[in-house]
Amino acid sequence: MPELKTSTAPAASSGFSIGSWQVHVANLFGTRHGALGASILLVLLLVAITAPLIAPYSPLEQTQASLAPPSSQFLFGTDNIGRDVFSLVVHGSRSSLMVGLGAALAALLIGGTLGILAGYFQGPVEAGLMRLVELFQTLPVIILVLCAVALFGSNFWLLIAAVALAIWPMEARLVYGQYIKLRDREFIAAARVADLSTAHIMFREILPNAIQPIIVQVALDASIAILIEAGLGFLGLSDPSKVSWGRLLFVAQDYMDSAWWMSLFPGAAICITVVGLNLFADGLNEVIDPRSTSGVGGLQ
Amino acid sequence: MLRFVGRRALLAIPLLLAIIILMFSMLHLIPGDPVQALVGDYPVPPAYRQAIETKYRLNDPFLVQVGNYLANVAQGDFGFSYQNQRNVLDLILERAPRTMLLASVSFALAIPLGMAIGIAAGTSRRPGVDKFWTTTALIVYAIPTFWLGQLLVMLLALRLGWFPTQGIGPLISRTQGFAWLLEKLRYLALPVLAFGIHEGMRIARIMRASVIDTLSQGYIITARAKGLSRGRIIRSHVMRNSSLPLVTIAGYAFGSALGGAVLLETVFTWPGLGLLLVDSIRLRDNMTVIGVVIFSALAVIAMNLIVDLLYAALDPRIRTTR
Amino acid sequence: MSLSPLLDVRDLKVHLRLGPNVVKAIDGVDFRIMPGECVGIVGESGSGKSTMARAITRLMPNVNIAELSGELSFEGQDILAMPDGALRALRRGRGFSMIFQDPLGYLNPTQRVGRQIEEALSCDSSRGSNRNRVHTLLDEVGLPDPANVARRYPHELSGGMRQRVMIAIALASDPQLLFADEPTTALDATVQLQVLQTLYRLHKERNMAMAIITHDLGVVAELCDRVYVMRAGKVIESAETVRLFEHPQQDYSRRLIELSTRRLPRELQA
Ligand SMILES: Nc1ncnc2c1ncn2[C@@H]1O[C@H](COP(=O)(O)OP(=O)(O)OP(=O)(O)O)[C@@H](O)[C@H]1O
Ligand SMILES: [Mg+2]
Numbered sequence: 001m002p003e004l005k006t007s008t009a010p011a012a013s014s015g016f017s018i019g020s021w022q023v024h025v026a027n028l029f030g031t032r033h034g035a036l037g038a039s040i041l042l043v044l045l046l047v048a049i050t051a052p053l054i055a056p057y058s059p060l061e062q063t064q065a066s067l068a069p070p071s072s073q074f075l076f077g078t079d080n081i082g083r084d085v086f087s088l089v090v091h092g093s094r095s096s097l098m099v100g101l102g103a104a105l106a107a108l109l110i111g112g113t114l115g116i117l118a119g120y121f122q123g124p125v126e127a128g129l130m131r132l133v134e135l136f137q138t139l140p141v142i143i144l145v146l147c148a149v150a151l152f153g154s155n156f157w158l159l160i161a162a163v164a165l166a167i168w169p170m171e172a173r174l175v176y177g178q179y180i181k182l183r184d185r186e187f188i189a190a191a192r193v194a195d196l197s198t199a200h201i202m203f204r205e206i207l208p209n210a211i212q213p214i215i216v217q218v219a220l221d222a223s224i225a226i227l228i229e230a231g232l233g234f235l236g237l238s239d240p241s242k243v244s245w246g247r248l249l250f251v252a253q254d255y256m257d258s259a260w261w262m263s264l265f266p267g268a269a270i271c272i273t274v275v276g277l278n279l280f281a282d283g284l285n286e287v288i289d290p291r292s293t294s295g296v297g298g299l300q
Numbered sequence: 301m302l303r304f305v306g307r308r309a310l311l312a313i314p315l316l317l318a319i320i321i322l323m324f325s326m327l328h329l330i331p332g333d334p335v336q337a338l339v340g341d342y343p344v345p346p347a348y349r350q351a352i353e354t355k356y357r358l359n360d361p362f363l364v365q366v367g368n369y370l371a372n373v374a375q376g377d378f379g380f381s382y383q384n385q386r387n388v389l390d391l392i393l394e395r396a397p398r399t400m401l402l403a404s405v406s407f408a409l410a411i412p413l414g415m416a417i418g419i420a421a422g423t424s425r426r427p428g429v430d431k432f433w434t435t436t437a438l439i440v441y442a443i444p445t446f447w448l449g450q451l452l453v454m455l456l457a458l459r460l461g462w463f464p465t466q467g468i469g470p471l472i473s474r475t476q477g478f479a480w481l482l483e484k485l486r487y488l489a490l491p492v493l494a495f496g497i498h499e500g501m502r503i504a505r506i507m508r509a510s511v512i513d514t515l516s517q518g519y520i521i522t523a524r525a526k527g528l529s530r531g532r533i534i535r536s537h538v539m540r541n542s543s544l545p546l547v548t549i550a551g552y553a554f555g556s557a558l559g560g561a562v563l564l565e566t567v568f569t570w571p572g573l574g575l576l577l578v579d580s581i582r583l584r585d586n587m588t589v590i591g592v593v594i595f596s597a598l599a600v601i602a603m604n605l606i607v608d609l610l611y612a613a614l615d616p617r618i619r620t621t622r
Numbered sequence: 623m624s625l626s627p628l629l630d631v632r633d634l635k636v637h638l639r640l641g642p643n644v645v646k647a648i649d650g651v652d653f654r655i656m657p658g659e660c661v662g663i664v665g666e667s668g669s670g671k672s673t674m675a676r677a678i679t680r681l682m683p684n685v686n687i688a689e690l691s692g693e694l695s696f697e698g699q700d701i702l703a704m705p706d707g708a709l710r711a712l713r714r715g716r717g718f719s720m721i722f723q724d725p726l727g728y729l730n731p732t733q734r735v736g737r738q739i740e741e742a743l744s745c746d747s748s749r750g751s752n753r754n755r756v757h758t759l760l761d762e763v764g765l766p767d768p769a770n771v772a773r774r775y776p777h778e779l780s781g782g783m784r785q786r787v788m789i790a791i792a793l794a795s796d797p798q799l800l801f802a803d804e805p806t807t808a809l810d811a812t813v814q815l816q817v818l819q820t821l822y823r824l825h826k827e828r829n830m831a832m833a834i835i836t837h838d839l840g841v842v843a844e845l846c847d848r849v850y851v852m853r854a855g856k857v858i859e860s861a862e863t864v865r866l867f868e869h870p871q872q873d874y875s876r877r878l879i880e881l882s883t884r885r886l887p888r889e890l891q892a
Contacts, residue, residue: 135318138600140556142563143577143593147323150581150589151330227444231563234446235578249447253567256450256465257458267447274442282438297684298425299515299530299538518728521681522791525720526742527713536741540732616775617731 027287034283040276048093055087059243067259077261079251085261089269092245095238096226096273099160103225104218106164111171112214118172119179130176133169141166145228149237156239159232163225174217178210212288216281223277230270245270304618308608312601317370319597323590324369325362330586334358339382340584348382378591383583388591391576396558396595398468399565399572402491403557409496410503411550415543417500418507422515422542423534434508441501449494449567456490463490466569491568495561499553506549510542517541540614547610555603559596626698627654628799628831629678629718634692636670636677636855644688647673649855651692655799658829660822662842662863664878665852671835674852675801679720680709696799714742718799719792723807725784729776735787736772742794759790764820782813786820793824799831807837818845839882843867851875 028034047054056075057063066082076085118129136144148162232238233246240247245266252262330337335344335352344352353359357368372379378388421433457465468487514520515538523533560574569575573592580588612618636648648670655661663671676682678694680701694701696718701709712718722728730738739756753772760768763786776784785805792800802821806814822845825832836842842849842863849866851859851874859872870876 131315135315135322138315138319138597139593140559140596140600143556143559143596146562146577146581147326147589147593150584150586151326223442230444231446234444234563235566237581249450253450256454260454263447263450263454267444267450270444270447271439271442274444275439278438278442297422297427297430297512297515299423299520299533300425300524300682300684516684518722518724519730521683521722522728522730522738522788523741525679525681525713526791527710527717527795528741529710536733537730541730615732617777 028283031283031286033279037276037279037283040272041280044093044097044273047090048097051090051094055090057084057087059088059091070261076265079262080255085265088243088248089265091243092248092266095242095244096229099163099229100222100226102160103163104222107168107171107221108218111168112175115172115175116179118176133172136169142228142231154237154239156242159239163228167221167224170221171217174213178213182210216284219277219281223274226273305608309605316597316601320370320373320594321366323593324366327586338587340586342382379587381585381588383585388588391588392591392595395573395576399560399574400558402561402570402572403554405488406492406495406499407554409492410499413500414503415507417504419511419534422508422511437501437504440497445494445498446563446567448498449564452490452494468570491564491570495564503546503550506546507542510545511538514538514542544615547607551603551607555600558599560592628657628697629655630695631678632693634677635689636673637689639686639688646855648677651857653850655831655833658831660825660832660846662846662849663833663835663852664839664842664849669852670855671852672803675803675835679718679801681720714795717797719795719797720801721788721792721805723804725788726776728788729784731776734773734775739790739794742791759794763790781809782817785809785817797830801833803835839879
């Protein structure tokens with residue numbers, strides 16, 4: 001195997017102070033990508049929360065005009081049964097963000113726990129857990145989720161669980177990797193010598209040091225979860241009782257020749273969300289590892 | 301080196317077994333009648349029910365059932381699709397080449413595209429060039445393939461009429477030779493474009509990061525000290541060394557694609573494995589679902605082995621240490 | 623020896639930008655080497671020795687340079703103002719080369735060493751004669767069985783062999799001036815001596831000027847005609863080797879010499 005760069009680890013500081021967080025947030029907004037990404041996410045969050053206030057129509061309301069092109073009355077046009085696409089897109093942000101955040105956090109919980117367990121208990125537990133991770137990573141994510149949906153149905157909460165089940169291995173790998181990297185650092189050894197409890201070592205010493213790459217991974221996971229949810233919706237396999245961007249594209253598939261707006265706007269919404277999450281992750285990476293952008297790059 | 305690959309192959313066998321067992325166990329988690337779970341939502345004639353129960357030993361203990369199923373799979377018997385009235389294996393073997401064609405041509409586009417962008421961005425001395433490509437790759441990669449597919453269909457097929465909107469062309473074609481190839485290519489063009497661009501951007505991102513890492517290595521300074529031109533340094537020192545991480549990730553992506561590009565095949569009604577999987581899920585044709593999933597796991601595992609071989613071919617350090 | 627210097631550096635400044643700060647890695651250095659001369663550069667860690675060598679050979683890594691100024695002339699040509707093409711030509715033939723502390727990192731792990739040497743040959747001729755020249759070079763730097771070594775990958779060689787390969791690469795363009803940045807620090811003591819002897823032999827045989835960067839004043843005393851003592855980005859003293867050892871003008875130089883003589887007996891044992 002090629003040597004992996006280990007120098008990207010965050011500086012070892014055993015403290016976990018609020019002050020450093022404020023600095024990081026300030027730094028995040030100092031990077032162009034980070035600022036843009038965070039702004040996009042904030043706006044999306046606002047839209048999702050205030051959806052009923054922003055949307056001119058209820059997502060279920062069927063107006064007289066069906067397949068009407070974008071106009072001042074219907075900003076994004078209307079769909080085949082006369083619903084306002086703008087209102088649908090606004091309401092769709094809710095299920096996308098919920099699946100994205102919910103699945104990413106659930107994946108963090110599962111993956112993080114298993115990753116830490118694998119790192120902490122060396123030997124057979126470690127080997128067994130890593131084989132499990134490998135097993136889950138052998139099946140393509142979308143196929144895993146499809147299987148789960150096929151077997152258990154497409155209830156909204158089951159969907160979040162299925163997506164989490166598909167993406168947790170990435171979290172487990174990351175947390176495990178971080179843990180291994182930090183496990184042998186002096187300050188951890190020092191904590192061991194000082195006879196601090198296992199939980200103390202894990203949560204007070206190791207977690208603060210591993211947290212930043214983990215947040216990056218959570219943001220990326222959320223973007224993957226949103227893409228999967230959209231994909232399921234597009235296949236017509238998401239929860240039919242929820243408005244979702246993917247499901248709008250599923251319907252749009254049959255009207256591509258007559259109503260481009262039914263595809264364009266929901267698709268663009270997915271894109272913007274995913275771009276926002278990726279920019280956010282990029283910005284955070286820059287803050288963690290300033291080396292990557294300082295100085296000049298390229299080949300002289 | 302052969303031993304290294306042989307060992308990896310041996311490790312892959314329990315993985316495959318585990319997946320088959322896992323899939324079969326999941327069937328049992330479906331609430332309700334196990335026969336119905338296997339066959340799908342169809343009224344089953346009693347004789348057929350009887351045959352299924354004996355074939356899958358549904359009245360025996362679970363472990364016996366699993367062992368029995370494994371034995372079936374080992375003989376190439378993935379069961380019978382009631383919906384399609386055909387053997388699952390036959391279905392898979394009919395669909396797989398189409399998916400393989402789609403995936404291969406797409407990656408044949410994506411790999412050079414991604415490598416070129418990654419190298420251009422990573423080696424450029426002008427920060428603007430790097431920023432441009434990085435941002436482009438980030439945004440384009442965020443476009444879901446199926447939506448990109450819809451956009452391409454609306455623009456290039458419906459609006460401009462250059463390409464057909466879906467399918468793989470007429471089964472019985474009246475054209476021959478070059479014209480036949482051209483016709484096939486017209487059907488292949490849009491799905492390949494959507495898939496190739498998406499995967500190309502993924503590759504570009506990985507490649508750029510890898511190129512930047514390579515450029516910080518000492519041997520690049522040595523190459524400069526030799527007085528080699530930029531192009532020569534890129535060709536003989538940057539490209540190969542930066543491709544190493546790419547091999548793993550692109551290999552996995554390609555393996556996943558072989559198991560069915562589910563969303564893309566749906567947009568273009570491309571009758572490959574992915575479409576078969578989706579249709580079977582909609583119709584609760586679970587025998588077929590499990591068959592396709594096992595096949596796709598097999599594709600990923602086989603691809604991972606090829607990646608190992610490729611890695612060893614690219615990196616002499618692997619060859620001697622293992 | 624001719625009177626005009628091979629390399630003449632005046633008031634060289636290299637300031638690097640590190641985040642919000644500017645590090646004055648080199649701050650007004652004068653430096654010259656006569657044809658065929660061997661010069662030592664000593665000084666504590668971080669004093670700017672490597673940075674100076676890299677600035678002169680224009681092999682700076684990707685760092686954010688705040689200021690790079692001075693007069694750098696090699697055989698009367700201005701190196702700093704030189705366009706890339708001319709610089710490449712100079713590196714490919716009768717110009718200057720450099721070898722580094724860590725030969726493993728400075729050799730491409732995925733290429734056979736023969737090819738890496740061949741790539742550096744001054745002008746491309748036929749394959750067969752190139753291979754002969756590679757073998758001759760490997761032989762010249764003291765590697766037995768050149769044909770075998772040429773077919774190996776860097777990780778299949780020992781540290782000393784790798785450094786000899788680096789030397790062969792540097793010599794492939796038949797340079798008039800060789801910078802050696804701590805060429806033996808990464809090697810164990812016996813190998814160090816052999817590699818240094820090889821370098822010295824090549825310097826004499828080829829009448830090639832050499833600048834050796836080292837922490838080891840013993841090496842300087844043995845090999846070098848003149849010494850530059852650096853500290854904090856400046857040359858604080860430069861003198862003929864004998865004069866420096868007998869009458870150091872600066873306290874700092876004196877301390878360096880004392881430190882190294884105290885270490886010397888152990889080195890001799892090795
Ligand atoms: N890549 C770099 N980026 C930023 N600053 C650097 C870089 N390389 C060197 N410096 C700074 O330049 C100064 C001189 O470093 P240099 O490596 O030239 O010292 P040196 O004398 O070669 O030390 P050593 O004996 O340890 O090799 C140091 O203050 C160092 O911090
Ligand atoms: Mg140095």
